[in-house]
Amino acid sequence: MSTTEILFFFLSALALFSAIMVVLSKNPVHSVLWLIAVFFSISGHYILLNAQFLAIVNLIVYAGAIMVLFLFVIMLMNLNAESEPQKHLWMKLAGVVSGGCFFLVLVSLVRQAADMTDKMALMGDGNIGLIKNLGKALFTDFVVPFEITSVLFLSAMVGAVVIGKKE
Amino acid sequence: MTLLSIDWLLLIEKLILIAIIVFASLGIALYTTFAERKVAAILQDRPGPNRAGPFGLLQPFADGLKLIMKEEIIPSSASKFLFILGPGLAMTAALMTCAVIPWSSHVELFDRKIDLQIADINIGILYVFGVVSLGVYGIMIGGWASNNKFSLMAALRGASQAISYELAMGISLIAVLMISGSLSLKTMVDQQMAPGQLWNVAYQPLGFLIFFICAMAECNRTPFDLPEAENELNFGYHQEYSSMKLGFYLFSEYVNMIMSSAIMASLFFGGFDIPFLDERTLAPNIAAILGVAALLTKIVIFIFVFMWIRWTIPRFRYDQLMNLGWKTLIPLALFNMLVTGAFILWRQGG
Numbered sequence: 328m329s330t331t332e333i334l335f336f337f338l339s340a341l342a343l344f345s346a347i348m349v350v351l352s353k354n355p356v357h358s359v360l361w362l363i364a365v366f367f368s369i370s371g372h373y374i375l376l377n378a379q380f381l382a383i384v385n386l387i388v389y390a391g392a393i394m395v396l397f398l399f400v401i402m403l404m405n406l407n408a409e410s411e412p413q414k415h416l417w418m419k420l421a422g423v424v425s426g427g428c429f430f431l432v433l434v435s436l437v438r439q440a441a442d443m444t445d446k447m448a449l450m451g452d453g454n455i456g457l458i459k460n461l462g463k464a465l466f467t468d469f470v471v472p473f474e475i476t477s478v479l480f481l482s483a484m485v486g487a488v489v490i491g492k493k494e
Numbered sequence: 495m496t497l498l499s500i501d502w503l504l505l506i507e508k509l510i511l512i513a514i515i516v517f518a519s520l521g522i523a524l525y526t527t528f529a530e531r532k533v534a535a536i537l538q539d540r541p542g543p544n545r546a547g548p549f550g551l552l553q554p555f556a557d558g559l560k561l562i563m564k565e566e567i568i569p570s571s572a573s574k575f576l577f578i579l580g581p582g583l584a585m586t587a588a589l590m591t592c593a594v595i596p597w598s599s600h601v602e603l604f605d606r607k608i609d610l611q612i613a614d615i616n617i618g619i620l621y622v623f624g625v626v627s628l629g630v631y632g633i634m635i636g637g638w639a640s641n642n643k644f645s646l647m648a649a650l651r652g653a654s655q656a657i658s659y660e661l662a663m664g665i666s667l668i669a670v671l672m673i674s675g676s677l678s679l680k681t682m683v684d685q686q687m688a689p690g691q692l693w694n695v696a697y698q699p700l701g702f703l704i705f706f707i708c709a710m711a712e713c714n715r716t717p718f719d720l721p722e723a724e725n726e727l728n729f730g731y732h733q734e735y736s737s738m739k740l741g742f743y744l745f746s747e748y749v750n751m752i753m754s755s756a757i758m759a760s761l762f763f764g765g766f767d768i769p770f771l772d773e774r775t776l777a778p779n780i781a782a783i784l785g786v787a788a789l790l791t792k793i794v795i796f797i798f799v800f801m802w803i804r805w806t807i808p809r810f811r812y813d814q815l816m817n818l819g820w821k822t823l824i825p826l827a828l829f830n831m832l833v834t835g836a837f838i839l840w841r842q843g844g
Contacts, residue, residue, distance in 0.1 A: 356638060383620045391627025395653055402638050402646060457616060458677060
């Protein structure tokens, strides 16, 4: 077993375990912290694929910014395990049904990906994830979608400011 | 087939390097607390700590011993695991930055060329940025786990302050990246060391100013120490902490200060470059040692400026802090980025 394989299995186990703990934790703050652990292990996978830029951006954006805001909201609303309202039975039922539907889609996806068997991911080499190649691809081949995304971001920002300004 | 195919020599070399750098940073941080008290004393025209050892030099050890010997109190209503995790996270995030800082060029020992940098990764400065953005978790988790309203308020303040100033910091960084064209700190330092090349601060004076102010805010130093404003929040996010866990929080502030000084020196002041000296004319080992000394000198100067400001300027009000961050620094940083971009385009004759 090479170091890469050991790291891969370790990170996968960590990601799955943390993801399960996100769902199982009673306390929302603990859920958020487990979710941060999931992001870390996924960033580890990115590094194994030599996509260093994606790995660190995943950390900065998700773990560093979005999850901080999540924590912020949860802490301000003081959602503790005790104060969490008990959910209705039909709410739980709806959750089970929608979760089951999602699971079905996932299973069918995995089954359709039969042509991916016997193929290895490029571990440690392949340099499309490095910042130079990624930037070139974004600004030449994909420049229109990229710019459209930035306009989308701008409108979201303006929208947030408008909502925030409303008295 | 071997179970693990690892370059053991490289592993040992890196482990030794990590140990040296971490312990050196902790040692410097120890004496930074002493320097802080001495600088404060000089600025306020009083002798400062002078009882423990000659010139009071043993004072930090006395302080550390005091913190360790104190009783450990964990509030009964606190979330125990997170309460312990908080200071640990704060310290880890503070120390993790040192991995990408180029402390000097390379030394040659036992026929091996050893780079005095733990990891020269291709996204160096982004890594620093990522670690800095994680540092806020130490404050938030500690403040929340204490189950104390004042701690929680202080933690939320700290988090919103850190996020606000990270933005301006990132934008001012982009202007530097446009000049250097690389994210690796080592490459950036090498570029500034090249003969005929000035330090980045000459091209980016405004960018440096913005970065410096933001670094001060990220370290929670006065005038930006709103998370521990004692006249509003008793003591801040570490109010419920005692003993060495409190020590970790206080200590991580000093480690953060050293690391941000090292980053500023590398980004804007040539890193381990010695002005008016071509290092390539020296033997590599001597050049490396001189380089470390040069970087440490720059760090000490930055730390002194940090302290000087702390004991000169009073604390901001919270709305002033937010206004400075969002309405002054971010527009200034954007302007700086625009001017830099236009200038680079003009130089290329586009």
